[in-house]
Amino acid sequence: MADPFLIGEAMTGGYGPVDILHACTIAVDKGEIAVIVGPNGAGKSTAMKAVFGMLNLRGGRVLLEGEDITRLTPQARVAKGMAFVPQTSNIFTTMTVEENLEMGAFLRRDDIHETIGQIYDLFPILKQKRYQAAGELSGGQRQQVAVGRALMTQPKVLMLDEPTAGVSPIVMDELFDRIIEVARTGISILMVEQNARQALDIADKGYVLVQGTNRFTDTGKALLADPEVRRSFLGG
Amino acid sequence: MDFLNALVAFLNYVFIPGAAYGAQLALGALGATLIYSILRFSNFAQGDTMAFGTAIVILLTWWFQSLGINFGPLPTALLALPFAIVVTSLLVLGTDRVVYKFYRKQKAKPIILVIVSTGVMFVMNGVVRLIIGVKEQNFADGERFLLEPKAFKEWSGLAESLAIKTTTAVTLVAAVVCMVALFWFLQKTRTGKSMRAFSDNEDLALLSGINPDRVVQVTWIIAAALMVVAGTLYGLDKSYRPFTYFALLLPIFSAAIVGGLGSPIGAIVGGFVVAYSEVFVTYAWKKVLGYLLPDNLAPDGLVQLLSTDYKFAVSFSILIIVLLVKPTGLFKGN
Numbered sequence: 001m002a003d004p005f006l007i008g009e010a011m012t013g014g015y016g017p018v019d020i021l022h023a024c025t026i027a028v029d030k031g032e033i034a035v036i037v038g039p040n041g042a043g044k045s046t047a048m049k050a051v052f053g054m055l056n057l058r059g060g061r062v063l064l065e066g067e068d069i070t071r072l073t074p075q076a077r078v079a080k081g082m083a084f085v086p087q088t089s090n091i092f093t094t095m096t097v098e099e100n101l102e103m104g105a106f107l108r109r110d111d112i113h114e115t116i117g118q119i120y121d122l123f124p125i126l127k128q129k130r131y132q133a134a135g136e137l138s139g140g141q142r143q144q145v146a147v148g149r150a151l152m153t154q155p156k157v158l159m160l161d162e163p164t165a166g167v168s169p170i171v172m173d174e175l176f177d178r179i180i181e182v183a184r185t186g187i188s189i190l191m192v193e194q195n196a197r198q199a200l201d202i203a204d205k206g207y208v209l210v211q212g213t214n215r216f217t218d219t220g221k222a223l224l225a226d227p228e229v230r231r232s233f234l235g236g
Numbered sequence: 237m238d239f240l241n242a243l244v245a246f247l248n249y250v251f252i253p254g255a256a257y258g259a260q261l262a263l264g265a266l267g268a269t270l271i272y273s274i275l276r277f278s279n280f281a282q283g284d285t286m287a288f289g290t291a292i293v294i295l296l297t298w299w300f301q302s303l304g305i306n307f308g309p310l311p312t313a314l315l316a317l318p319f320a321i322v323v324t325s326l327l328v329l330g331t332d333r334v335v336y337k338f339y340r341k342q343k344a345k346p347i348i349l350v351i352v353s354t355g356v357m358f359v360m361n362g363v364v365r366l367i368i369g370v371k372e373q374n375f376a377d378g379e380r381f382l383l384e385p386k387a388f389k390e391w392s393g394l395a396e397s398l399a400i401k402t403t404t405a406v407t408l409v410a411a412v413v414c415m416v417a418l419f420w421f422l423q424k425t426r427t428g429k430s431m432r433a434f435s436d437n438e439d440l441a442l443l444s445g446i447n448p449d450r451v452v453q454v455t456w457i458i459a460a461a462l463m464v465v466a467g468t469l470y471g472l473d474k475s476y477r478p479f480t481y482f483a484l485l486l487p488i489f490s491a492a493i494v495g496g497l498g499s500p501i502g503a504i505v506g507g508f509v510v511a512y513s514e515v516f517v518t519y520a521w522k523k524v525l526g527y528l529l530p531d532n533l534a535p536d537g538l539v540q541l542l543s544t545d546y547k548f549a550v551s552f553s554i555l556i557i558v559l560l561v562k563p564t565g566l567f568k569g570n
Contacts, residue, residue, distance in 0.1 A: 078445050092436040103433045107445035149444070
């Protein structure tokens with residue numbers, strides 16, 4: 001197999017002196033959806049933040065298109081084509097929807113109207129509410145703003161930390177549909193999800209983490225079919 | 237006729253001076269609120285930075301006057317303003333580089349930064365006194381009145397006169413220009429929006445590629461400009477003494493907090509609320525009431541609630557009441 005588009009290889013590290021990740025490996029290929037699942041405290045979000053450079057690694061490395069980016073700051077990784085949607089505080093609540101999108105494109109110096117149009121095509125509700133303060137929107141709409149803001153940089157990789165946390169099942173299904181659409185445009189997606197079953201259903205690749213290490217790694221379908229994964233993590 | 241006289245007296249002694257003072261406080265409060273929302277601390281050196289900027293304006297004004305340069309009917313100080321803004325910006329940017337940056341890198345708590353700014357305040361306090369001394373300075377020139385009291389009396393035939401000082405008119409016009417420019421900048425420009433984004437959600441602003449150093453620099457420059465303008469207008473309208481400027485800290489912060497710290501609209505409204513409260517409470521209402529009430533009810537005393545010496549008690553009371561009753565201020569600040 002060729003080198004994956006983005007890989008965090010054998011990552012070891014944590015926020016303080018205690019390691020949370022132990023030689024954990026996460027990778028995603030071009031235009032694919034990779035999902036990280038696992039029980040609470042397994043280090044799912046930490047693994048994603050490690051890939052994005054938000055904590056210091058004591059071991060392992062991160063490669064983007066074969067280039068070693070382990071030492072780059074998160075901001076520098078944004079410039080390299082990575083986009084990150086945090087789980088909370090992921091929008092500018094006092095600014096309008098459109099201003100949120102503009103801020104997402106802050107690094108770009110070219111015309112951003114076309115990209116804003118594409119975001120509105122993807123999330124039509126945002127176009128209706130474009131002049132409304134993002135903080136006044138519903139949970140699902142806020143998540144759309146957050147994903148839209150991240151897409152404004154025209155990233156090659158989109159990283160989502162529990163995009164469906166706190167939204168209703170219907171809204172969750174719709175968000176997943178949109179995420180699949182984004183992946184079809186050639187953007188790789190790396191996502192941490194609590195709703196493991198639904199997330200693995202749309203995943204090309206799934207990572208089951210337990211205590212900061214890889215427990216199972218396979219295609220989403222295979223993990224869903226694996227009786228041990230089902231029994232331990234998906235509730236039968 | 238008596239009602240008209242009462243109205244004119246009210247306009248002349250309460251409404252117009254209050255509006256000018258309110259505009260000066262509003263500009264100062266805007267500077268304080270900007271620093272608070274971007275740098276996340278209350279800048280106690282605010283009053284002395286205003287004193288510094290105004291001192292530069294005064295020195296330049298004297299120099300211009302000695303060269304024979306003037307601004308016609310308008311105060312020469314307005315010509316000196318842009319240069320003083322540049323000098324003051326350099327001072328605050330230098331202070332930021334030498335002092336605040338160190339604490340920002342350490343992610344110091346806001347309370348530490350407040351104490352640091354108090355230190356900066358004392359240093360600046362001394363610097364200003366070294367430059368221009370402690371005495372009162374007068375630097376207003378040009379036409380004294382836009383509307384002469386005598387002319388008004390002749391025109392209206394009323395017993396009361398109405399005067400509009402040039403400095404009052406300049407204050408109001410300059411304040412409106414500054415406010416409109418500031419709001420346009422914050423709402424419409426890329427840099428202004430990035431400042432609002434940074435104030436709203438610092439982490440996400442960093443993720444979006446917004447350069448924090450640039451945001452901080454632009455904020456200092458804008459705040460310096462607002463402080464110099466506010467200080468100069470106050471000095472023209474009243475008089476300049478470094479100590480008075482230090483004391484302005486209290487009404488300015490009450491104004492910012494009444495409106496809601498971090499909210500520009502709130503800072504403006506707060507400025508007028510504090511100014512009018514001070515004027516209402518310290519004005520001797522005898523004259524106005526004398527015109528309005530029948531003779532037998534006319535007050536004997538001055539009907540002054542507080543002596544003007546106590547005007548800072550008003551700001552202080554407002555501050556305490558707001559913090560007790562509605563700590564987020566009128567416009568939901570922080």
